[in-house]
Amino acid sequence: MAKKKDPSITYLNKFGYNVVKLPRVGIEPMDVVGKDETTQWLGPLRKAWQSAAPEPQLSGPNPATHIEGQQTDKLDLQFGIHILANALSAFGASMPSLDFAYQRARSIAFSFSNVTSTSVAPFDAGNYLAKGTLKTDNPVVEHYFRSPEAEAYLLVDVLKSDTITVTATDEHGFGVDLDIPAIQNVLGAKVGVKPSATSKGTVSYTGPQAVSFAFVANAIEFDGTKWSMHGITPDGDHAFGLQGDSTSAGAALAVAEPEAVILSSSCLLRLSEA
Secondary structure, eight states, X not given: OOOOOOTTTTTTGGGTOEEEEEEETTOOTTEEEEESSSEEEEEEGGGTEEESSOOXXXXXXXXXXXXXXXXXXXXXXXXXXXHHHHHHHHTTOSSOOOGGGGXXXXXXXXXXXXXXXXXXXXXXXXXXXXXXXXXXXXXHXXXXXXXXXXXXXXXXXXXXXXXXXXXXXXXXXXXXXXOHHHHHHHHOTTSEEEEOSSSTTEEXXXXXXXXXXXXEEEEEEEOSSOEEEEOOOOOGGGOBBSTTSSSHHHHHOOOBOOOOOOOOSSOOOOOOOO
């Protein structure tokens, strides 16, 4: 029997995006994500790859009209509260747990507002990678870029938002009453709390700045003579958190050794050597 995916890390897959488990600032296209026993952010590719070509310019942030206002499926309360807590932490809430406010709810659905997309043109990324050096003496590079047990991915599209809207419903599908002043009191001044004027149980939470909450990527492999590329299906296996955040793995990435690479749009990039 297939293992059931955790909806708290797959809720954006139907829109073609993988999830950043803990939304935050600082995640951008041309960043690398490593996957072995866990999946984690490693840092910008430029720390592991030195190229004669200039680093690609990013496009955006541009309005992401295909995601703006799109509502997720209804999620069980336990998963929904977990997603909400992560988003509120990213917005700077000092006490992000709102279990008390959603006790009457049985499910939660989300939508994002003020959504923008920041991306890199695949041809530009390919030019950057076509002439360069991979720093294989870096232990992190050695593991994620050369080991058959690990993979490395290049982010090519990152979604950002400063507002998450939550719709809470009871077992009958009706919106539940929420104590907005109590919620605002718990979250503090950093997060704005605004109830919907037309939909009971719907509240928008707005942070002081946009955070990265989802991404798209492509995968490629090097067989010793040529590069091959394939797309990946968005799923929970590619969601990542902060295990490598700015310390160990992330800080260890450095510069790189030459191979030609071909990229296509919106996929994860796997870099490995025979």
